[in-house]
Amino acid sequence: MNTSIRSSATQTQTSALESNKVLRNTYALLSLTLLFSAIxxxxxxxxxxPHPGIIISLVGFFGLYFLTTKLRNSIWGxxxxxxxxxxxxxTLGPIIGHYLSMPGGGTIVMNAMAMTGLIFLSLSAYVLTTRKNFSFMGGFLMVxxxxxxxxxxxxxxxxxxxxxxxxSAMFVLLMSGFILYETSNILHGGETNYIMATVSLYVSIYNxxxxxLQILGFLGGDE
Incomplete structure (x- = not known):
């Protein structure tokens, strides 16, 4: 019985160490991809x-997403x-350019950026601090x-x-929920591939x- 308890404790500790490793690698890669994306x-x-348009944007995104999924376990990932x-x-450059051309556009962009950072950091910190499991949100979020x-x-x-x-309002709520879900998923061992975890969090931050931007632009007189 003692052997079983020790074995279970060892497995739990190993799982926690692996989750922490995935989490560290994810945040390191996420930081680099956000920097590269900003550049x-x-x-x-x-x-x-010019903006490539909705069709090329979707084809480019889904094509590169599926390629990343296929290569996630290799060095080419x-x-x-x-x-x-x-x-x-x-694709983000022309969008930002559109809002910068508006009266007060610089403020709109900076506010959107600050709010995005605040939401991401707050939700991530909440999950990491409380260690709550938000896996139950998966189906609802996908729908x-x-x-x-x-x-x-x-x-x-x-x-x-x-x-x-x-x-846009729906996406703010959904992406906030997805940040909770994905961070929890990494923390509790549901996501073990840091490349796919990075992509999920990046897409949430992007959206x-x-x-x-669209909400603040509307409030600022974009529409």
Whole structure:
């Protein structure tokens, strides 16, 4: 019996050490990808590159996402992550440029950036401090993201500003929930691949930032 207890304790300790390792690697890679994405966004903004459009953006994102998923267990997974986040940074440049061209656009962008950072850090700290398990949110979040995604496409193609604003508000809530879910998933051993954990958190931060931009832009007179 004592042997079983010791074995169980050892397994628990090993699992905790592995989770902490994944967490450290995830935050290290996430920091680098955010920096790289900021550089590509800045380059896109300075060069005044046009936005690739919704179709190319979706094809580029999903293509690079599936490539990263396929390569996640090999050394080529890292270049794939930077290709994905660099591409998303490039698409972000023209979006930021649009808001910077507005009266008070600099304030809108900085506020969206500050709010994104505050939300991410606060939610991550909450999970790491309380160690609560938010795995129960997985199904709800996936359904919500799919609904919001298709509603967002409808808002773009049919040019419905009110729907676009509602979708942005939905994405702020959904991405906040996803940060809780993914951080908890890493902490409790549900996600053991730091490359995929990085991609999940990066996409949440990206969507959170762009959604806040749209909401603050609307409040500032964008629409």
């Amino acid at each position: 590509t966004a800045g380059a896109s903004l300075l060069l005044q590159l 890292l270049p794939s992550v930077f290709a994905l986040t660099g591409f998303m940074g490039y 919500g993201i799919l609904l919001a995604f298709f509603a967002g496409l409808a808002a773009v193609f049919f040019q419905i500003p009110a729907l676009a604003l509602a979708v 959170l930032f762009t959604s806040l």
